[in-house]
Amino acid sequence: MALFDKFAAAAGTRDLLGSLPVNPTDVVIERVLSASEAIVCGRPTIMAGTNNYLGLTFEADCIAAGQRALAEAGTGTTGSRMANGTYRAHLELEAELAAFYGMPYAMVFSTGYSANLGSLVALLGAGDAVLLDSEAHASLFDGCRMSGADIFRFKHNDPDGLAKRMRRLGERARDALIVVEGLYSIRGDCAPLQEFAAVKAEYGGYLFVDEAHSLGVYGEGGRGLVESEGVLDQVDFVVGTFSKSLGSIGGFCVSPHDVLTLFRYASRPYIFTASPCPSVIATTRAALRHIATRPALREQVWRNAHQLYGALADLGLSLGPDVSPVIGVAFRERDVALRCWQGLLDAGVYTNLILPPAAPEGGSLIRVSVTAAHSSEQIETIVGAFRDVVARHAPGCAA
């Protein structure tokens, strides 16, 4: 096979999507109007697929902090944390994240993807066993694969399946790493973290939780599902991203184990990447203060989540099992999902289209996410648009 022949499948996907009126993977945000609106395809559009859960991307003091950092520290660090890329602000953010979680150690990465990749390749090596949820994010799978560890998958959100695999591992279970997410971003369902923690308590091992979509949204203090489920003290590594509730870009890992301080010497995705630029660190720090001090933001995003989930359920749509700020609307037929997604966009509602193999159970999904910045009227508009497109393209219900 010639070097470029492997792109034949990708070309087929591109041609299929390119034949649509709007390619779902090629939507251009022409102008951002606010945390909940933008100009898309030349018209004002409600952004209902951003994962900007707390709506902090236009928060005045976050913007001001970023502007100050730009003026004072420049546009970028131009270096790795291991060389010239560690500024005082990086260390201050790490201290603030550690304090936020009540854990002694924290580490900042340049993206959420590299936080998962970098943490897993540091933790795991050849001969180690890792137990990975079947619907875990690609960054978690890639980190496990890149580490060379033995990967054992268990069914999504299935503590019994995890327990069986831990039992089969025998002595190896004591040093195995269990990798799950908090809130899963495709269907918007939550991990049974208490039950996973109980499996760990029975068989040993370490629990690693990716809270990319749960940070800021769950828990009294916004610390994620690990807080709302009361398992923060039973989790060994919490990983998260700055690119959802914190409204910037980057990632982190916090842990009660001092081995985290050694990740810096063992994690190639951390070592061989430029560090986050000063303005990103500054806006992230400001946004973290909002998460820590403004529970009203969480209350608002949950009001919006309940309003949207309830209204979509009333339309008879097939939704995930949990009410959450990210709602997966399932469709059996890919073409129906495509037409509905296009119809929503034409009606001025941007959502995410998830096609196989990214969607579970061989179906397709339209993913909708709410933010605290959405008004009740905007939620009603989203619901109205769904009502119309489903009546037109999926009469008799979607799934």
Added chain:
Amino acid sequence: MAKPDHHTIVAALIELLHKTLDQPREIGPDTALIADLGLESIQVIEYLCEVEDRFDLAIDEDKLADVRTVGDLAEVVRALLRN
């Protein structure tokens, strides 16, 4: 307890595949899991979980690198059961 032979394992794997697939299909030891049956990656994972539970095994994904057909998978299962 006697370990199941290759044919017994193949029969069990085919039975589990029929449960995984939406449509009835003709499946034999030479049937390719992805090329012939078109299993999506998530379906493969769920299927392998069923296989592990049927044989009370933990299958490391690396062991599956060369698995293409039902027969190939049966050999992996048989080797793990022997060990």
